[in-house]
Amino acid sequence: MKIEKVEFTQDMKKDYKILVPNMLPIHFKLLISILGNYGYNMELLETSGPSIAQTGLKHVHNDTCYPAILVIGQLIDAIENGGYDKNKIALMISQTGGGCRASNYIHLLRKALIKAGYGYIPVISLNFSGTEKSSGFDLSLKVIQQLAYGVLLGDLVMSLYNQSIPYEVYKGSCDKQVEAIVTKVSNHFRGRTIIRYKEIRMLAQDIVKRFNDVEREGTQKKRVGIVGEIYIKFSPLGNNDLEKFLLSEDAEPVIPGLMDFCMYVVYNGIVDYKFYGRKALGALNSRIMYEYMLKKQKDIRNVIKENSNFVTPHDFEEGRKMVSKVISLGVKMGEGWLLPAEIIAMVAHGVNNVICTQPFGCLPNHIAGKGMIRKIREIYPKANIVPVDYDPSASRVNQENRIKLMLSDAD
Numbered sequence: 001m002k003i004e005k006v007e008f009t010q011d012m013k014k015d016y017k018i019l020v021p022n023m024l025p026i027h028f029k030l031l032i033s034i035l036g037n038y039g040y041n042m043e044l045l046e047t048s049g050p051s052i053a054q055t056g057l058k059h060v061h062n063d064t065c066y067p068a069i070l071v072i073g074q075l076i077d078a079i080e081n082g083g084y085d086k087n088k089i090a091l092m093i094s095q096t097g098g099g100c101r102a103s104n105y106i107h108l109l110r111k112a113l114i115k116a117g118y119g120y121i122p123v124i125s126l127n128f129s130g131t132e133k134s135s136g137f138d139l140s141l142k143v144i145q146q147l148a149y150g151v152l153l154g155d156l157v158m159s160l161y162n163q164s165i166p167y168e169v170y171k172g173s174c175d176k177q178v179e180a181i182v183t184k185v186s187n188h189f190r191g192r193t194i195i196r197y198k199e200i201r202m203l204a205q206d207i208v209k210r211f212n213d214v215e216r217e218g219t220q221k222k223r224v225g226i227v228g229e230i231y232i233k234f235s236p237l238g239n240n241d242l243e244k245f246l247l248s249e250d251a252e253p254v255i256p257g258l259m260d261f262c263m264y265v266v267y268n269g270i271v272d273y274k275f276y277g278r279k280a281l282g283a284l285n286s287r288i289m290y291e292y293m294l295k296k297q298k299d300i301r302n303v304i305k306e307n308s309n310f311v312t313p314h315d316f317e318e319g320r321k322m323v324s325k326v327i328s329l330g331v332k333m334g335e336g337w338l339l340p341a342e343i344i345a346m347v348a349h350g351v352n353n354v355i356c357t358q359p360f361g362c363l364p365n366h367i368a369g370k371g372m373i374r375k376i377r378e379i380y381p382k383a384n385i386v387p388v389d390y391d392p393s394a395s396r397v398n399q400e401n402r403i404k405l406m407l408s409d410a411d
């Protein structure tokens with residue numbers, strides 16, 4: 001089947017709405033508000049429920065990676081049931097540009113659209129590697145920098161939220177803070193194409209203060225890490241509201257930031273040069289970008305340390321160095337070495353209980369995640385890791401029972 005690409009053009013930018021599938025609600029709201037300043041009218045899809053996977057299964061082969069089924073299902077469900085003008089919408093989907101199948105989700109989506117009779121709807125690739133371009137959607141270095149600031153703030157909010165919500169005295173106070181923060185940060189960004197880092201730092205200080213102000217009580221609960229394939233790890237739709245489930249089990253969820261994934265992708269530019277003969281210039285650019293991101297992430301960690309007693313997220317570079325004892329950095333399909341790096345960094349900092357979320361059809365993460373558990377346990381005997389599979393037919397009860405069993409052994 002020949003798949004024609006319908007381009008998102010400059011003209012469409014004026015009056016088309018771009019629909020964005022959800023993965024990380026807080027982060028994506030911030031990123032959409034940043035992109036709004038560059039003239040994009042975007043909407044985050046917040047639909048959920050089993051009908052999304054069913055729609056995905058109708059349009060994508062059931063052997064495909066589970067994240068693709070959900071993302072494509074959510075987009076097609078929005079076209080059919082969202083009440084949008086079908087002639088004035090475009091769809092956005094990420095394209096990692098690596099060797100894994102996530103680079104091809106966009107083709108699966110286009111194929112599904114053609115088959116469903118929506119082949120005229122333009123699809124935009126969100127990628128930072130120049131894999132596919134649209135004349136109406138441009139990610140310059142300046143825009144990428146602003147988006148990175150949005151990711152840093154999103155990571156900060158997520159971390160403090162997870163450290164506060166299990167202990168909040170007044171139910172709903174953490175959610176209220178998140179809502180107020182998203183509004184404040186979006187307003188701060190509104191109408192401006194350039195925000196300087198010193199403003200981001202001030203916003204970060206305000207975020208820490210707001211969570212400091214949340215009244216909390218109770219003793220330390222079991223801290224449980226969530227790692228795994230990026231979509232399933234973060235998306236409540238993908239992991240059956242894992243965070244909420246952990247809270248209901250009286251645990252404190254610990255989730256690595258989205259910036260860690262971005263740094264993993266950037267660092268792999270250096271790996272490509274060292275292991276796979278790519279050009280030195282690409283590695284040099286990656287090195288410069290990596291150092292910049294590390295510096296900013298470190299500074300946000302300092303903001304937390306200077307202004308609160310919250311635990312700071314682990315240092316990415318520390319995890320990267322530690323993981324090379326168990327796996328080669330050349331293993332970079334899917335989440336590759338990032339996955340054991342996150343587990344090790346957690347365990348090394350006392351988060352011994354870790355859930356490794358694995359989507360159906362994901363070979364790289366089964367190798368770099370499940371496959372590394374024995375090796376990690378040899379070095380860190382206290383590590384209590386449970387791999388949990390997620391797919392359209394997996395029973396939520398079974399998933400939750402596996403996690404309950406792990407929690408019964410948790411310290």
Ligand code: SF4
Pocket residue numbers: 065066067100101102103229333334335359361362363364365
């Ligand atoms: S990492 Fe796994 S789920 Fe993601 S594209 Fe690759 S195989 Fe599919």
